[in-house]
Amino acid sequence: MLKAIIFDMDGVIVDTEFQDFRIQQEFIKKENPSINPAETNFDELIGQSYNMLYETLREFIGSKDSLNEIKQRFEEYNAIAYQTIDYRELFRSDILLILKWAKTNGISLAVASSSTYEHIIEVLAACGIKEYFDVIYSGEFVEESKPNPTIYLNTLQKLNVNSDQVIAIEDSYYGICAAKAAGITTIAYKETRAMVDQSAADYLAVDMKEAYERIKAINK
Template sequence: MIKAVIFDMDGVIIDSEPIYLDLAIQFLKKYLKQDYDQEKFDKTICTAVGKSDHKLFEIVSEFLSDEYTWEEVHEKSQKEWRTFTLNYKTILKPHLINVLKDLKSQNLKLAIASSSPYDNIMQVVKECEIQDYFEYMTSGEDFKESKPNPEIYDHTIKKLGLKPDEVIAIEDSTYGIEAALQSGCTCIALEDTRFGFDQSKAHYLVKDLFQANKIINKVKSQ
């Protein structure tokens, strides 16, 4: 019996991934090799969507100028991005609030398991006024390995006091889906064709959170 739903944040709660990706690309242009392969770079950086920003810089390290290590460039990004602001309410995914209300009315436990830093998670939920819906919020920065390692899901499920087969995860990225599946959750993927995600392994593929909610209610009643 389903007793909880765990949400990824970027790409599921807010449509932030294209914004963050563009921000990273514009920043990285200052540190890339002069003769880097543009097409290969574009494909490679898209594979980092769903990973922590720390991992993103490691993934694109082969394209960086020999003057810098990826760790140095990552550190520079953190200083520069402190001034970046985003109105999270304007990028809430459609149907989110109604879905949260419906799930909560059924006494389902709700949680967030995101690769983003904890401070960012808290900023999003507070600005969007949705923090009261969630019983627990987990950040990937608390773990040695980010998604697709299932540790973030294993930890969240344990904190909820449940078993994996009592939990549905809503994800979008290849890595997020893999992490949820490895933890033993039922996984619903929000369809997204912009980043080349492999969403084929998810138990269900849906267009939006409204459809995801229908699946949750169907599975819950079985």
């Protein structure tokens, strides 16, 4: 019997994962003008936790600066880029089918995201869905975020459910790995704009409507 659904946020609830991917590439090109985008595979950037991301950015840039210096420069660049982004425009509103169905059927809801808690709250509030969630868990609460499964294991504990009573909806390779390592049945929200390995997921959904139908089928 299904007792809870756990959502990743970026790339699932809001279509920000690809926005982040684009911003990260632009930052790399700004920091390292000699890099050839046509000959560079940036796909490993997708879905990384913050600490992993800063290390990867440093490698692409070819810098010897500290991670803190890379972090500071990227966060300043990212903040400027996000000033023009409206989360409501990126909101996958069909998720309301799942949220309302879950509440009607007594199924708990959670967000488990590598983003900061403040950012998660900002996005959920902007989309008008914050109150649907029983647990909101950030990667900053754990020593290692995704692909480490701790973020999911701790979310399960807060929900007071077992892994076999839960479905996770993810999109990135690292997120899928984290959910599966926690023993959770996982639906991948299909990404077609970048080469993302989603093969470890149990199911693939092209949109929230298909995810909704899959969840109901699993719950029978």
